[in-house]
Amino acid sequence: MRHAERKDSSEVSLVAAEPKRYERAIAQEVSKTPPEYLPALLRLVRVFRETMELKPAGDSFEEGWREADSGDTLPVSQLWEGIDCR
DSSP states (O other), rough: OOGOOOOOOHHHHHHHHHHHHHHHHHHHHTTTTTTGHHHHHHHHHHHHHHHHHOOHHHHHHHHHHHHHTTTTTOOOOHHHTTTOOO
């Protein structure tokens, strides 16, 4: 199993728990963070939250359909620019 897929046993036990348990566990970890790292940790948490807030699938599909229908598209070759897939 790759490192990114591995879950700590304490994380697995929290999966089925109520949100307050997660909040307490996160707060406990934050309290152990040296003060000089708190601004970076806050930015990390905010970026994580913002990337997890997804639109409902139907809304996302409709937006993509409108973009495609109006010609707001990019050539596939441009989408792959800068991506090394070797």
